[in-house]
């Protein structure tokens with residue numbers, strides 16, 4: 603993150619492609635806090651719920667498009683679910 607990217611008191615939406623153990627998002631939350639901002643929500647394309655990354659976020663709202671359980675199959679949320687579902691299936695194979 604660039605110096606000065608976050609202003610004092612700024613509200614931040616943290617976006618990443620994937621949440622697995624949650625360590626990356628957690629580190630992002632702490633970095634934004636150090637810079638004086640406040641992460642108000644996080645968003646990811648894919649969540650691997652078995653790794654319980656959400657728990658590391660301590661109640662921070664997390665929006666995900668695809669919840670990927672196990673090695674096969676997925677459930678899909680969001681307005682573009684058809685496209686995302688097709689894409690996730692191709693990733694899965």
Ligand SMILES: O=P(O)(O)OC[C@H]1O[C@H](OP(=O)(O)OP(=O)(O)O)[C@H](O)[C@@H]1O
Pocket residue numbers: 618619620621622623624625626627655
């Ligand atoms: O929830 P976590 O267990 O922290 O994992 C999630 C992170 O893992 C991946 O990054 P990775 O470090 O694999 O490298 P990348 O940035 O090249 O994708 C992914 O892009 C997330 O940033």
Ligand SMILES: Nc1ncnc2[nH]cnc12
Pocket residue numbers: 620622623650
């Ligand atoms: N468990 C995991 N599976 C796929 N990509 C990852 N990136 C970080 N952790 C991962």
